[in-house]
Amino acid sequence: MSQTMPTATQRRLRTYAFWAVPVLLLLLPLATNPYTQFIANGMLISVLVTLGFTLTIGNLGQLAFANTAFFGIGAYASAILAAKLGVPWLLTIPLAGAFGALGGFLASAAALRGIRTYYLAIITLAFGELMRWAYLHAKPVTGGTDGMPMPREALFGISLGDDSLKFYIFLGVTVLLVKATLNLMRSRFGRAVMAVRENEIATASLAIPTARVILVTFMWSGFVVGCAGALFARHVGHVFPESFGMLHLIASFAMVLVGGLGSVLGAVLGAVLLTALPEYLRAFPGMEELFFGLIVAGVLVAMPMGLASLLRRLSPVFVERFYREAP
Amino acid sequence: MLMQLTLGGLSQGMIYALIALSLTVVYRSTTVVNFGHGDFVMAGAFLSYVLVVLAGVAFLPAAALAMIAMFVLGVMFNRGLIRPILGGPHIGLALMCIAAGYVLRGLARMVWGREVLPMPPVFDMDPIFVGELVITGDAVFIIGTVLVLLLLFFGLMAMTDLGKMVQAVYQSPRGARLIGLNVDRFNDFSWGIGAALGALGGILVAPVSLLHPDLGASFLIKGFAAMTLGGFGSLGGAVLGGVLLGLAEQYAGAYIDSALIEITAYVVIVAVLFIRPQGLFGRKAVVKV
Numbered sequence: 305m306s307q308t309m310p311t312a313t314q315r316r317l318r319t320y321a322f323w324a325v326p327v328l329l330l331l332l333p334l335a336t337n338p339y340t341q342f343i344a345n346g347m348l349i350s351v352l353v354t355l356g357f358t359l360t361i362g363n364l365g366q367l368a369f370a371n372t373a374f375f376g377i378g379a380y381a382s383a384i385l386a387a388k389l390g391v392p393w394l395l396t397i398p399l400a401g402a403f404g405a406l407g408g409f410l411a412s413a414a415a416l417r418g419i420r421t422y423y424l425a426i427i428t429l430a431f432g433e434l435m436r437w438a439y440l441h442a443k444p445v446t447g448g449t450d451g452m453p454m455p456r457e458a459l460f461g462i463s464l465g466d467d468s469l470k471f472y473i474f475l476g477v478t479v480l481l482v483k484a485t486l487n488l489m490r491s492r493f494g495r496a497v498m499a500v501r502e503n504e505i506a507t508a509s510l511a512i513p514t515a516r517v518i519l520v521t522f523m524w525s526g527f528v529v530g531c532a533g534a535l536f537a538r539h540v541g542h543v544f545p546e547s548f549g550m551l552h553l554i555a556s557f558a559m560v561l562v563g564g565l566g567s568v569l570g571a572v573l574g575a576v577l578l579t580a581l582p583e584y585l586r587a588f589p590g591m592e593e594l595f596f597g598l599i600v601a602g603v604l605v606a607m608p609m610g611l612a613s614l615l616r617r618l619s620p621v622f623v624e625r626f627y628r629e630a631p
Numbered sequence: 632m633l634m635q636l637t638l639g640g641l642s643q644g645m646i647y648a649l650i651a652l653s654l655t656v657v658y659r660s661t662t663v664v665n666f667g668h669g670d671f672v673m674a675g676a677f678l679s680y681v682l683v684v685l686a687g688v689a690f691l692p693a694a695a696l697a698m699i700a701m702f703v704l705g706v707m708f709n710r711g712l713i714r715p716i717l718g719g720p721h722i723g724l725a726l727m728c729i730a731a732g733y734v735l736r737g738l739a740r741m742v743w744g745r746e747v748l749p750m751p752p753v754f755d756m757d758p759i760f761v762g763e764l765v766i767t768g769d770a771v772f773i774i775g776t777v778l779v780l781l782l783l784f785f786g787l788m789a790m791t792d793l794g795k796m797v798q799a800v801y802q803s804p805r806g807a808r809l810i811g812l813n814v815d816r817f818n819d820f821s822w823g824i825g826a827a828l829g830a831l832g833g834i835l836v837a838p839v840s841l842l843h844p845d846l847g848a849s850f851l852i853k854g855f856a857a858m859t860l861g862g863f864g865s866l867g868g869a870v871l872g873g874v875l876l877g878l879a880e881q882y883a884g885a886y887i888d889s890a891l892i893e894i895t896a897y898v899v900i901v902a903v904l905f906i907r908p909q910g911l912f913g914r915k916a917v918v919k920v
Contacts (some may be wrong), residue, residue: 591738
């Protein structure tokens with residue numbers, strides 16, 4: 305499909321729109337009650353998780369199951385640093401990101417040995433399950449099944465238990481990471497990532513070290529999701545091993561697919577749409593899995609490139625340079 | 632002690648072999664790795680539970696009915712959801728399998744809630760004592776059933792045209808079509824067999840373990856580990872990999888640390904992919920760029 309690129313005016317419009325959204329969101333805590341504020345905070349975390357996920361499966365085109373593991377690593381890193389070593393929570397966010405990136409490196413190190421597609425998927429799946437085993441069995445460090453409580457903390461005299469304050473911090477981190485990811489994907493490196501997805505051998509022939517590109521993409525994905533994990537630890541106040549199980553995985557898959565594989569805009573949309581809906585299903589056992597399973601299957605059959613592909617047809621304003629519709 | 636562990640490892644390994652074999656059958660026909668296969672295994676166990684405990688059917692007919700139901704489900708899944716996207720990227724196919732698995736898991740949880748169900752023992756025979764070795768009825772039953780099935784499977788592959796068809800479709804689906812094979816029907820059949828064999832794995836473990844909707848996840852990993860160890864796409868390798876994995880789990884659990892039983896499969900996957908990615912009998916698995 306030939307596609308219209310946005311004009312200069314439309315591009316400027318897009319920049320304004322990008323910054324207008326967080327500015328408007330600053331007003332959100334005035335309009336929410338404690339419950340809706342809690343959900344809104346959860347949405348911001350989902351945005352980051354989906355963003356990290358869409359990088360590896362959408363932009364890089366490598367099937368990866370380790371995202372839930374990065375999320376857990378970030379959350380546990382934040383909780384352990386804050387509770388055991390007394391590091392202020394705000395500082396643990398980048399540190400949790402760093403641990404997430406380390407997880408990304410370990411999960412994808414096999415790429416250096418030429419492991420791709422299904423093999424890489426299986427090794428990342430094994431990595432994720434191994435991490436879950438570690439949360440349960442490394443009891444002195446992770447608290448085992450009891451999990452890790454986050455210590456009480458205050459910032460500018462306001463308790464960090466306050467959901468509105470958390471919202472502003474989460475919003476700041478989210479905007480920062482979304483913008484950084486957009487810029488990264490627009491760079492030379494970002495084009496290399498997509499070139500690897502389209503044809504790795506052709507990419508290698510241009511002297512681009514493809515295995516290293518895969519590794520760095522996983523590390524950035526791990527960083528973004530690790531930061532999200534630190535936010536999550538503060539969001540729920542107590543880190544449990546079950547939070548990083550299989551349900552989280554299918555929810556992330558659904559968010560990525562509904563938004564559109566490899567689209568940053570789609571990641572935001574999918575996360576916002578699918579965070580609130582399952583709240584109503586939680587009371588019925590099994591309904592969440594059924595719901596997400598059916599959504600994933602439905603999107604794959606009816607709309608393989610997700611909502612982002614609908615939006616770009618509406619207006620070139622929504623065209624992302626690094627997001628390509630499947631042939 | 633060693634003999635006892637070997638027996639335990641063999642009976643576990645036979646289950647893994649069955650699951651890895653069923654994964655390989657599906658993989659060889661459509662080159663789709665069924666990431667939802669663990670939930671097919673779970674569904675088989677649950678169907679047999681429903682038939683035995685709730686409907687009062689005897690175990691053997693219940694097992695047969697559950698396998699037939701899963702065969703039909705496998706065929707329907709391939710026709711309805713896999714075939715329409717077969718030409719697309721492998722991520723879409725893998726996600727479709729995952730989605731199907733979660734739907735099965737959700738259905739199981741809707742019916743059973745968060746309970747853990749014990750299945751009544753099927754073969755209530757007294758254990759046989761050979762010296763210090765204790766042979767339980769379940770072990771005999773599991774090893775015997777899988778051995779018979781493997782003989783049947785590989786016998787059919789060797790003695791009928793089926794084996795050649797499997798080889799032809801694996802090498803080139805297009806070429807197979809050119810020489811007049813009905814590849815679509817062959818794929819349906821493979822998915823059906825894959826689902827039914829996987830379900831049998833679940834049916835066999837049902838009497839010796841507790842049933843819950845999440846039991847598939849660990850079997851999926853064990854199946855992958857067995858496949859990786861034996862070599863992706865190799866039918867015999869999958870069986871051997873499964874048996875070796877079962878033995879390795881028991882030995883590691885007894886001689887090193889019992890917590891290792893759970894993670895032996897992950898360690899095997901990581902070690903094999905780093906040291907010898909093609910496994911014991913697989914084709915080249917590595918991209919050289």
